[in-house]
Amino acid sequence: xxxxLLILLPFAGAIAAAVWPGDRTRPWLLPAVxxxxxxLSCWLLVDPPPVEPGxxxxxxxxxxAVLPAVSLLFLACATYGISYLRIRAERPNRxxxxxxxGVLGLLSAGHQSRHxxxxxxxxxxxxxxxxxxxxxxxxxxxxEATWKYLLIGGSGIAFSLLGSFCLGYASIxxxxxxxxxFHALAAQGAGLSRPWVLxxxxxxxxxxxxxxxxxxxxxxxxxxxxxxxxxxGAMLAGGVTTVAFTAVLRVRAVVDAxxxxxxxSRTLLGLGLFSMLVAALLLxxxxxxxxxxxxxxxxxxxxxxxxxxxxxxxxxxxxxxVWSNSLTKGALFLSAGNIxxxxxxxxxxxxxxxxxxxxxxxxxxxxxxxxxTACPPFGPFxxxxxxxxxxxxxGHGAAVGLLLGGLLLVFFGLTRLxxxxxxxRPRVVSTASVKRxxxxxxxxxxxxxxxxxxxxxxxxTPPVLQQAWSAAVQSLFPGS
Amino acid sequence: xxxTLNLLIGLxxxxxxxxxxxxxxxxxxxxMAVQGVVLGMLPVVITREFHWPVALVALVxxxxxxxxxxxxxxxxxxxxxxxxEIEPFIGFVPSLLLGAIGTIAAVAVAQRLPLLPEHAGxxxxxxxxxxxxxxxxxLVGRVKAISQVCGYLIMENGIYxxxxxxxxxxPLLVExxxxxxxxxxxxxxGIIVDRIQRAFDSLDTRKLTVxxx
Amino acid sequence: MSTLLDxxxxxxxxxxxxxxxxxxxxxxxxxxxxxxGPPVLQLYYDLSRLWRKSVVMSTLASPGxxxxxxxxxxxxxxxxxxxxxxxxxxxxxxKGDVILLVYLLAVARFCTTWAAMETGSAFEGMGAAREVSYxxxxxxxLITAILALSVxxxxxxxxxxxxxxxxxxxxxxxxxxxxxxxxENCRVPFDDPNTHLELTMIHEVMxxxxxxxxxxVILHGAALKLLxxxxxxSEAVLPMGRMSxxxxxxxxxxxxxxxxxxxxxxxxxxxxxxxxxxxxxxxxAFLLCLFALLLAWKGGPA
Numbered sequence: 003x004x005x006x007l008l009i010l011l012p013f014a015g016a017i018a019a020a021v022w023p024g025d026r027t028r029p030w031l032l033p034a035v036x037x038x039x040x041x042l043s044c045w046l047l048v049d050p051p052p053v054e055p056g057x058x059x060x061x062x063x064x065x066x067a068v069l070p071a072v073s074l075l076f077l078a079c080a081t082y083g084i085s086y087l088r089i090r091a092e093r094p095n096r097x098x099x100x101x102x103x104g105v106l107g108l109l110s111a112g113h114q115s116r117h118x119x120x121x122x123x124x125x126x127x128x129x130x131x132x133x134x135x136x137x138x139x140x141x142x143x144x145x146e147a148t149w150k151y152l153l154i155g156g157s158g159i160a161f162s163l164l165g166s167f168c169l170g171y172a173s174i175x176x177x178x179x180x181x182x183x184f185h186a187l188a189a190q191g192a193g194l195s196r197p198w199v200l201x202x203x204x205x206x207x208x209x210x211x212x213x214x215x216x217x218x219x220x221x222x223x224x225x226x227x228x229x230x231x232x233x234x235g236a237m238l239a240g241g242v243t244t245v246a247f248t249a250v251l252r253v254r255a256v257v258d259a260x261x262x263x264x265x266x267s268r269t270l271l272g273l274g275l276f277s278m279l280v281a282a283l284l285l286x287x288x289x290x291x292x293x294x295x296x297x298x299x300x301x302x303x304x305x306x307x308x309x310x311x312x313x314x315x316x317x318x319x320x321x322x323x324v325w326s327n328s329l330t331k332g333a334l335f336l337s338a339g340n341i342x343x344x345x346x347x348x349x350x351x352x353x354x355x356x357x358x359x360x361x362x363x364x365x366x367x368x369x370x371x372x373x374x375t376a377c378p379p380f381g382p383f384x385x386x387x388x389x390x391x392x393x394x395x396x397g398h399g400a401a402v403g404l405l406l407g408g409l410l411l412v413f414f415g416l417t418r419l420x421x422x423x424x425x426x427r428p429r430v431v432s433t434a435s436v437k438r439x440x441x442x443x444x445x446x447x448x449x450x451x452x453x454x455x456x457x458x459x460x461x462x463t464p465p466v467l468q469q470a471w472s473a474a475v476q477s478l479f480p481g482s
Numbered sequence: 483x484x485x486t487l488n489l490l491i492g493l494x495x496x497x498x499x500x501x502x503x504x505x506x507x508x509x510x511x512x513x514m515a516v517q518g519v520v521l522g523m524l525p526v527v528i529t530r531e532f533h534w535p536v537a538l539v540a541l542v543x544x545x546x547x548x549x550x551x552x553x554x555x556x557x558x559x560x561x562x563x564x565x566x567e568i569e570p571f572i573g574f575v576p577s578l579l580l581g582a583i584g585t586i587a588a589v590a591v592a593q594r595l596p597l598l599p600e601h602a603g604x605x606x607x608x609x610x611x612x613x614x615x616x617x618x619x620x621l622v623g624r625v626k627a628i629s630q631v632c633g634y635l636i637m638e639n640g641i642y643x644x645x646x647x648x649x650x651x652x653p654l655l656v657e658x659x660x661x662x663x664x665x666x667x668x669x670x671x672g673i674i675v676d677r678i679q680r681a682f683d684s685l686d687t688r689k690l691t692v693x694x695x
Numbered sequence: 696m697s698t699l700l701d702x703x704x705x706x707x708x709x710x711x712x713x714x715x716x717x718x719x720x721x722x723x724x725x726x727x728x729x730x731x732g733p734p735v736l737q738l739y740y741d742l743s744r745l746w747r748k749s750v751v752m753s754t755l756a757s758p759g760x761x762x763x764x765x766x767x768x769x770x771x772x773x774x775x776x777x778x779x780x781x782x783x784x785x786x787x788x789x790k791g792d793v794i795l796l797v798y799l800l801a802v803a804r805f806c807t808t809w810a811a812m813e814t815g816s817a818f819e820g821m822g823a824a825r826e827v828s829y830x831x832x833x834x835x836x837l838i839t840a841i842l843a844l845s846v847x848x849x850x851x852x853x854x855x856x857x858x859x860x861x862x863x864x865x866x867x868x869x870x871x872x873x874x875x876x877x878x879e880n881c882r883v884p885f886d887d888p889n890t891h892l893e894l895t896m897i898h899e900v901m902x903x904x905x906x907x908x909x910x911x912v913i914l915h916g917a918a919l920k921l922l923x924x925x926x927x928x929s930e931a932v933l934p935m936g937r938m939s940x941x942x943x944x945x946x947x948x949x950x951x952x953x954x955x956x957x958x959x960x961x962x963x964x965x966x967x968x969x970x971x972x973x974x975x976x977x978x979x980a981f982l983l984c985l986f987a988l989l990l991a992w993k994g995g996p997a
Contacts, residue, residue, distance in 0.1 A: 126667070130667055133674065137674070137677065141681075142681040143693060145674065145677050145678050145681045146678075146690040146693055147693060148674055149627070149674055149678060149687070149690060150690070150693070152671060152674060153621070153630060153634070156634055156667065156671075157618075157621065157634070157637070159667075160614075160634070160637050160638060160641055163641050163645075164614070164641050164644060167641065167644050167645050167647065167648055168644075170648045170651065171647050171648060173651075174598065174647075174648065174650075174651055175596060175597075175598055178651075179651065180648065180650065180651020181651075182651075195596060197595065197596055198595075198596070224693070225693040228693065229693070499979070499982065503975055503978075503979055505972065505975075574972075574975045575974055575975055575978045578975065578978050578979065578982065579978065579982075582982045582985065582986075585986075586989065589989075589993075
């Protein structure tokens, strides 16, 4: 019941937001729902409910291993959102708040979907619900970004639907009854028609990979992250990509059961390394720090699927990385939002010397940058270390070498851009024309807390999380 | 039953080529709408016997794909005052030839795929593949936002056609969820098209070039 | 001896009946527009009038100016003799005669364009250029259609190819061949046979400088070509071989009449297409024939 509450509560919040009369008080719904959601999901994390195998929605091991991270991220973004929406009081926020809560509800549903069709419906729903959030700024650039997001995201959705049908047909062709829950599909195992499973795998990987933002389907990402408000960027990078990743993991488990696990691993590894490399090269070229975050997200999605390709141990590491990536990326997006608003610009050509304009945000941004490039002792360092170790244990020396090289390039790219922004003397124009942006606690605390959580995750990973991750791996790789 | 089915799907495949070859936006929309109606009839043809839920889904599909969405697009077209002639990014003759090659390839590929005996004699799989391919060509080959939307919808028609393979096993709930998502998607697209029109004073997606590396 | 008589009889039939078709088309157009059109036999009068006139020749023109139309006409008559008439078969029938037919049509086209270029006028040269550039596309469609028939019947002799119907792809083939007919004979929507002023015309511009008997020959050749394609289209679609001779003859006459009226209706109801859209239409015709070929090949949808 509590598991269903996780889905229903945000929807109730969304409806409440849609009818709530006051623009000033409406944003408080965000943290209120976020808090209850977090409490619920943490409660379920500590005390996992029994899961009925044939259920369409359930707080199963995989949802348990990932969803609380989304919850945490949402609460931080929601808290930040109150002051953000106060600053942007000139824009009506009814649709924004309702859609954001809708996204949370659909994300909860997506993480908990155990049925192929339902999973597709929820991920598609997330894509659509995010559209009003993306063009909140109402600028031509925002519409351009939204259009590209819709077109590319829509094609991705179409591919994943086709892939879902193919997987369904694989089951029917193999004599299955047409039960499309992942449990039933995995149980059919080798009975699935192999050619159809392979076609389905490719299509689903392309479809959900588009949603994750894996190269070469990543092109919507920089535009969308660059033009959307910071909290939306954080939710997309930490929440929406995560649900797509769990979708890939669930499908992969079925493909594994059908005896095509090697193919799946190879394609994941190739796609992951390619994403890593593309992101690293683009990071060396970009001059816009919000687009930089998008490419960094592409890179981390690459790391996730590389981890997933390294078998059970790698998948466990990838689940760890989901957490560290979500939290750290959240801190980066929120502090970048502060810097962006204070500077009034987004490229390293226009923005300089942010340490003297917004010292606290700049400090969080730099620290977050070190965290996200896997400097110890933050979460990403440990999770990526685990990925590397899993790779070496699985005998993928060359891939690990490429991964390390990519990480080095990413480090160069990020430091180049970040220090160009925070260092130096503030531009005369920007200090004179832009009024000083007050760094109130409401805009500093959320990213700071996220960063602290990332640090905590690295230094002292709670045993309950370790246990949740290994349980999820156990459910995905029942043989190992 | 198979001959009716094949006739309908063959009609849908012909409409693909029509959509690729027409240079006027209203005729593309019409081709898409007729295709939607034709595909909407399929569930009833496939199940043979009359079931209420199936008939209802068929009716709703026909209504949405054949009338609702096209009406929406026509309204957007009128509101945005778009020139009716489409300027293609891939010319009409090349896109027609591409569509023909795609259709032939779809038939060839479908013959190699392992199919259940009841599907082997039908055009379901080749029709689906050809329609998806057509949609894709329209999606990348046209510059006006509404033509791209048409391409996207034709692609969805193709996927719907593929979904007919699973008609006997997929619960109708899922089908209707998919349909609902589609409808919402098109509404959202329609709104964005409207906004793009207002922001850029045009629906030429070639103007959307500010964001790039 | 009887073969010779047979051929002579066919010749007379083809030559005498051909000018009837444009007359019928004009009558249909007049009927749709609510006018009283020219008499059905108008072309006969025109031809006899032209035949009596003298020839005006450019000083630049070589004898090819007169020889071109003559050769073209002879080629078309030859093609007509090859084409079987319903149950009576072809005047000359041998394996591969269909290829000769295609080549005779090409020779006729070549000669018309050659004669057009003889005047040295840029205007006529332009018409010739358009004629051949469209011909590239129509010939592709025509040859594909012939291939479809050939695959369907398993033969390369015209009388066997045309005896059966085109099978499952008959509708596609009929539509494709009809478009080819319209394009080859410069009818609407590809060209407008009535205009003499537009810069966009094709066939008429080529014969602008011809006069007297050569023009008569050209006009008669054009009518012959129209009849030829109408017969080809009817026989390709109708299952002639399965009917009794009488029924087949009646069906053929009826079908040719239907095609002619169809051309007239198309001409009344459609406007001439913009010049740059013509290739698109021809591509569609080609694709129709191509799909008919594929259907014939795979024996229906697999």
